[in-house]
Amino acid sequence: MPSEWHSHVRPDTHVVLELSSGVLKIVEIILNTNISIAKFGTFPTDALVGRPFHLTYEITDRTDLDGRPLLRIVPIEELNSEQFGQEEPESSTRASRAESGADDGDAKIDFTGSNENSAMKDNRFTVDDSSRQTLSMSEIEELKKTDTGSGKYIVTKILASHKYLDEKSQFSLAKYALRKVKKYLKRFTVRPIDVTMLTQVIRERYSKKIMHLRPEHLGLLTSMVDVHFSEPTESTFDHSNHTTGPGRWLAVDETGGLLVAAMAEKMGILYPTEDDTYEGESDNTEEKESNDPALVEPCSNSINQPPAQDDATSMASKRKSRASLRRQIPAMSASTNTITLINPNIQSKLHLLKHFNFDQDDPDPLHPLYTHLKTLSWIQLLHTYADRPEATPEQLDAWTSTQRGSYYRKLRRWELVKSVVDDTRSGGFDGIILATPMEPQSILKHTLPLLRGGAQVVVYWPHVEPLSQLHDLFSRERKSAFADRYYQDPDSINEVDFPLNPLHVLNIRLQVLRARQWQVLEGRTHPMMTAKGGPEGCVFAGIRVIPSATKVEAKGRFPKKRKKEPSLEEIEQAEKRLKGAEISYQN
């Protein structure tokens, strides 16, 4: 389950390192390798493996046998006191600033100003001049070169060399010291990679690639589309003509897979399932307290897993076993708890899923996404998919083994496409979510009929305008005009005026939201002074409904016959199969 995946650093996974400067960096954990961070140096990856997340490490000046620096885990008390200032008087073991200046590199840094400074000061005498710092640029550079350790020495030195530090007010001193710490301290925090974290990492530099999505958008989008874990239940089979399971969602994602990842995380199919060898074995029960309730959980300590032998051979064997497993486990075969992704291209672009150990070019058959993520293209959905590869038994006999192999491969491929397309066209989806620069109405035109009644329709766009246009297609005026015409003469409905049936979506909401960050420090609580701007991001949400077959509150004749539109035959068929025999409309 996910919580084990996130309990400690495991080999062959990705983690995020947050440097003291705030920079986020994704690294892959591979045993027996090094991680190098610019300005920080190189340290062995193994020093992080098996350790829990959310620990902060500091690079020390001590080294191991290979000359790589050793890491020190920084206690939380130390981190918090730097950020918030010392609070507990009993724990104040800090050296006064005068001492720390003369001290060695392991000295504590004073962030609150020494006691005699704590009287209220103001900035009326401060001089805005860089000459107050007596250390020159080159001297600091020199210090940086000589200091191989954590960087604390530099910080204390810089603080000590500030000529009039005593003049600084307490808050200003704390700010100054914190700034120096961020700049010079060689510290990093290991964080698990998850959708929220990944979004933050990408936003720093490639916000456009993920359509400027922020974590708050992903939270709202996945909530509005009501995506969650589903399993087949008895009620699934109650309605005989409803063959597919519950929990099927449609998605159009051009954010590199971030949207799919956000959905998959909520459905419990984003993270690889634990290996069987991982559970069960527990030779370290003695270290657990007896009567510990945690025991009843399927927990296990990573420490038990033997380290991988030789990287090269293990990778090769892994790949081989993957290929053979893939033949046994049919891809995209799950009938419940699935995401169906419709692509504008032949292949979907899901490169971000690699951070969750899902490589779409070489998928691990044991990864839940291998069976639960279904992909197809628009042409496959709306038109045809390639003909079934045909071969007579005589031909098969005559062929060489390579020819036969390629025939069977093609056949398997065809069957896979057919099963996904048939499943998608059968409709009954629980919701659709769009994050694509394509025109939303053109997508909804083809996908609204695939949704069951009460399904959620959710569209994300970086800007409001395309969504307000979409909203306008469901305006009250358009709804009543449509109803007037439709119930009298369905033929009078044209696609120019009514690109979508305005009666098909209810309860439309356009929302924008932003998480505004605050600084909370004693006596210094206020919203952050700056934040990243850019597109605000807007969420359209509505509910697919089934309009009454007769005009409500009026006597009007209503059509019994469906109008067939040849170009949309597949959609029509899909719609027919839709449970609840809703009336169709002429586009």
Place this chain on the structure above:
Amino acid sequence: MFKTSPFLDPGTHSAPNSLALLYLRRDLLQPLLLPSVDTSSTSEAVDPVINTRFGSYPYSTLVNQPWGTQISATAISKKPSKSSTANKNKNKKRKRGDADAPNSGGEDNRGDNYGDDDDAGHETVAGFAHLLPPTPELWTLALPHRTQVVYTPDYSYILQRLRVRPGDVIIEAGAGSGSFTHAAARAVFSGYPASVEVVQNGGAEDDGERKKKKRKRKYGRVCSFEYHSDRAKQLSSEIAEHGLEGIVTVTHRDVYSGGFSLEPSNEEGGDKTPISPNANAVFLDLPAPWLALKHLTRTARAHDRAARNPRLSNPSAPTVDGSITIIASTPSNSTSISTSSDSRFVSPLNRLTSTHLCTFSPCIEQVTATVSALHSLGWRDIDMVEIQHKQIEVRRERIGGDEGGPATVEEAVARLKEVEGRWKEFHDERVAERMKGGRGPRGPKGKDGRKVEVEEDLKDENGKAQETMNAGRAKVSKAWEEGRLVHRTEPELKTHTSYLVFAVLPREWTAEDEEKARRKWNSKK
């Protein structure tokens, strides 16, 4: 097997004995517990009717319908005796009164508070409603308000930031109206645990059994705490109605003094040690979250230390700014409970994972106190945000204003010219008449009369301009395309809900653990 929840798998049709929502109007949803009786078999006379502002709906028209169906109201001639008895008979099935009059609920007036329009005795108005399956979002809009509700923009962000995923265990304290509870239940849901497993933590188990349990799936749970006894009761009956009882545990308790452990199951005799929820996420919607934090420690030692800290346990102790009075149990009570529970403190947190926490407080003073408590208890990554959320209205606005003014300078000029031309024409006519010596067709009316005529003429002018414009518009004659598409924020803004404080408590990691890990992984040299 638990009954499946309509929130988690509504199926394709509305089912008897299950929750459905009747969507009457934007932001007006009526929750209904559809009757379990097969209405088709009983005679029509006892078919209970739900009366709303938008018509009457016999239950038989609502059961076994495809979700999302637009249901026409049934015209029912008012027969008070019959309908009220029917209501009385069936009312046990429905939990609450209607959405129109949430405050009028109560045993005595239940029978007739289902509509505003039916008291006059006239035929119920025709109308329609849509039948929707429940989701946490719709429930948030429809639920009976007992307290301030945590709305979708907030809870969606909280669950995202708390990294709540299927299979997780989340503690929620201050369950209130249950809005967050439902969203959290959806987020942690990873299957319905079989009823046996609910009590699995209860008794002493031998090792063999333990091994077996380990292979079992871990199910996500919401451990909900509420100190208001009626609210707790109401919430747990809602949870049962909604088929979520295998996922949500509602405990009536004051967590400031009582902590977060779960009640040991009654069925098993001997062991009465409290059970740890093993949570990896915590959401506190409490007036004084810092008083509950002492129970969210990893070890009994840390808990003891925190319990001795007056700022973290004594509700009457001054907080940072010394101004807040905290609603909590009496201090004496709280201390006595916490000291007595010290000896058998069980950490409510999953010891193998980091714990993510969020507190939800409307006031900045609460935030300051919470942050300082978190700090002293060793939480890290303390971060405070507020969610600024706006709903956007989309409409079309007539260019030139609603009064029918000209849209462009050219249009204004054209109109002016026309008016001017007519003026001139009119003026010339008058002059000609006067030249003729006659007093005009309207004769001896004098100055007043003329004035009136001019005004009338002018009115005509305007009417004509309007007509020409309308004629131009008639070519399009598409009311839905008139004007310019604009968007703006909704008229009533929620400018502040609450401040969200987030923090992370990493798992315990001792020097011993580190040494073990080092030996295990730093093998090769």
